[in-house]
Amino acid sequence: MIEIAIMGHGVVGSGVAEIITSHKQKLYSAIGEEIHIKKILDLREFPDSPLADRFTKNFDEILNDVEIRVVAEVMGGIHPAFEYVSKLLAAGKSVATSNKELVAAKGAELLRIAKENNVNFLFEASVGGGIPIIRPLNQCLVANNVKEIAGILNGTTNFILTKMIKDGMGFDEALKLAQKLGFAERNPAADIEGHDAVRKICILASLAYGKHIYPDNIHTEGITNITLEDVKFAKKFDCVIKLIGDVKVLDDDRMDIFVAPMLISKNSQLANIDNEFNGIMVRGDCTDDVVFYGKGAGSMPTASAVVADIVDCGKHLKRRKFLFWVDSDNENILPYNESRTAMFLRLKSGDKAVAIERFGDIQVIAEGDECALITPVLTIGEIEQNLEGIDVLSKIRIGDL
């Protein structure tokens, strides 16, 4: 029997407890031993839970219990999750987490502590919810030089954009619906301003390139400025608007990494990833494009990935799986104004002539007193320079995805 503890009994934590209880036999066959939940840490009371006798409010009961070998951290946030996870790893317990904020901020440090103590720190659920992406990137695609990773990494914003594109729904109404359906973070700013997505692309970049990429250093735009007018003009260019986390390594070894809304062609493999679904495209030099698709949020999909990590930890007690990256000062990150892209611009019709003069012979679609165009590929700095004195209504990157 493998004794485990679960820290947090919220959306994901309750899903983890449910899967372990309802899939007992399935998990037994996967690992050859029963996984038994010995403790659940939560400050709230759950008197009606069938596991009511396992709840504790005292972290030390988990830390000091030598029978508990694997712990799921599904509390969210950095503190006290970081302190708890550090102590658990140092005490020789493996940890599986869904906490992208924790991994993005402290991954290098926690991986080092895990290595020093010959235990595992796994985080499949931190990116893409139920979609396998950490393990495929770390194992199945390991023979590739990863040229680029581009993903729809946030279910809430994808749901909102889908409602705007397909149903003509306004931003606020779509956000309320996403919150009602339980996709959104408690604080929706993390979703709609791109912070959730940037944590996830940083985790993928750290894994793919072996050095910790800190979200604070990365250009992050959300979808709060996207309007139904942008959506309408995008359609005229045969594109849809998606919030994309993107990373690629340039020939000079600098990393071009950002989160921003993008116009992508309706023919892109990411264009039809709708609603709360996530899609992640990995461009390998051997495989070419590989796309991972599925539910990136929600209790059971995310819990499914946490339980898979618990099983993996259970199968590798006293043995380390190779999942590692080193700390880094991020000095190889390309300044955003040097990032190269074509840009969708929505302008007042009166600025059409000056835009053509500055950007060259480009297609301009005019409607009423507004017009939209797509610039040639330039650096962000060059585009900004060309836009001096022009009243820009919208500016959205074009994705070659």
Ligand code: HSE
């Ligand atoms: N709020 C997140 C999302 C949850 O919408 O994708 C999963 O990380």
